[in-house]
Amino acid sequence: MYDAGRDGFIDLMELKLMMEKLGAPQTHLGLKSMIKEVDEDFDGKLSFREFLLIFHKAAAGELQEDSGLMALAKLSEINVALEGVKGAKNFFEAKVQALSLASKFEAELKAEQDERKREEEERRLRQAAFQELKANFST
Numbered sequence: 001m002y003d004a005g006r007d008g009f010i011d012l013m014e015l016k017l018m019m020e021k022l023g024a025p026q027t028h029l030g031l032k033s034m035i036k037e038v039d040e041d042f043d044g045k046l047s048f049r050e051f052l053l054i055f056h057k058a059a060a061g062e063l064q065e066d067s068g069l070m071a072l073a074k075l076s077e078i079n080v081a082l083e084g085v086k087g088a089k090n091f092f093e094a095k096v097q098a099l100s101l102a103s104k105f106e107a108e109l110k111a112e113q114d115e116r117k118r119e120e121e122e123r124r125l126r127q128a129a130f131q132e133l134k135a136n137f138s139t
Contacts, residue, residue: 009045024071
């Protein structure tokens with residue numbers, strides 16, 4: 001909705017517009033800080049995955065209470081009396097989808113961490129075997 005460039009990313013100006021429309025305007029430095037906090041690939045824009053990371057961090061309590069990202073996360077709540085039942089239904093369906101994507105994200109991170117641990121263990125074992133062979137040749 002706020003991806004004016006239709007490139008699949010939210011850049012600084014699109015984030016500025018989004019925050020203004022949501023009623024939580026931010027300074028230029030505040031917007032840059034918001035992007036920097038979740039920008040995993042350091043491209044200066046938010047991908048969908050990075051956008052979902054905002055809500056993941058909010059749920060985990062990893063955002064400062066006065067940060068722009070926390071303001072954005074809090075704006076994701078809905079007033080059923082104002083939006084109606086259909087609006088709430090759409091909101092919660094989108095939330096469920098976002099949560100399932102977040103859990104996939106967590107699973108991917110865990111798998112990557114496990115893979116790194118396994119590779120580190122293999123490297124350590126190879127080094128130990130090499131040292132043992134080296135010791136055999138030294139004597």
